[in-house]
Amino acid sequence: MLNLLEYLDSGKILLADGATGTMLMEAGLPPGVAPELWNVEQPDKIIALHQAYLEAGSQVVLTNTFGGSRVKLAKNNLGERVSELNRAAASLARQAVGERAFVAGDIGPTGELMQPMGLLTEEHAQQTFAEQAAALAEGGVDLIWIETMTDLSEARAAVMGARQATNLPVFCSLSFGKKARTMMGVSAAQAARELWPLGLTAIGANCGEGLEMIPEVLAQMRQAAPEARLIAKPNAGLPKLIGGQTVYDTPPQDFAVRISEFVGLGAQVVGACCGSSPEYIRAIRSII
Ligand SMILES: [Zn+2]
Structure with a gap:
């Protein structure tokens, strides 16, 4: 594949992957176990997940390191294993996709x-x-992808930390509620105004409360940072509790239609978050 920046500059859409957490739970990750532990204990399952997304059409896969910061890992007494678990995740993703997709180092x-x-x-x-x-x-990741942020100062710390530690391109996406504000009250415009100038390669929304706020998020970010490359990687709709299980209410085909709408509104990097699966990526792939 081309260099990431060249690819984005060509104006083409970059298709990322879908959920990791919900997929790993389906693959048998017990509740309360840090998913990052599977980077060393169940490497085959992590590789299989990345490969399923690659086969579905993902051009970027995110490493299994969402909770891989020392502060987060420490909650499971894994704080001393930051380096090992993150390096392992990056090399598993690379092993899974080779040079056929970009590997994004995921930071939550x-x-x-x-x-x-x-x-x-x-x-x-x-x-x-x-x-x-x-x-x-x-x-060996190709870029850093900071995601699901809700606090502006934490997002800023993550972007600055990534920029301080590497020369890699950095994406940052935040999780917005129905009114295009994060749980901590940050508006999409505010996020773009503060974070884009720190040297991001793309900025936008992932996860969050369904799909309805995405057009507003894209519009606010476009206005606040006209030159920004925009991300839309929402959940598979809204969560509903059915028979004690959380399911998301938007099926793959309908989800893909919404994603193509978001592309029309300026999103260049797209994908899916909680509740999605390779099927969602395949549906997006066939429509864009
Ligand atoms: Zn999510």
Whole structure:
């Protein structure tokens, strides 16, 4: 494949992957076990997941490192294994897709509240994200993808940490609620205004409360940062509890139609999040 930046500059759509967490639970990840542990304990299952997305048409796969920062891993007493678990994840993804897709080193929130509401300082957060990004880079990822952020200062710490630790392109997507604001009250416009100038390669939305707010998020970001490359990687609709199981209410075909709409509104990087599967990626692939 081409260099990532050349590819994006050509204006073509970049198709990412779908859910990791919900897929791993289906593959037997027990509740309460850190998914990152499977990078060393069940490597075949991680490789199989990446390959399923590759075969469905994903051009970018995200490493199984969403909770891979030291602060987050420490909650499962795995804080000392940051480097090992992130490097392992990166090399599994590379092994799975070879040069047929880009490998994105996934960075999610620490799960701690930032100051002043919580105890985590922006400096400490930046340090923990830099450590994770460095390990992902050592493992051979092509880019860093910071995702599902809701707190602006944590997102900023992650972007700064990734930029400090690597020279790789950095994507950042936040999780928005129905009114195009994150749970912490950050508007899409605010996020784009603050984060895009830090040197991002793409910015946008992932996860979140369904699909309805995506057009508003894209419009606000486009206005706040006209030159930004935009991401739309939403959940498979809204979660519903059916028979004790969480299911998402948008089937693959309908989801793909919405994604093509978002492409029409300026999203260049697309994919799916919670509740999705390779079937969703295949449906998007056939429509765009
Ligand atoms: Zn999600």
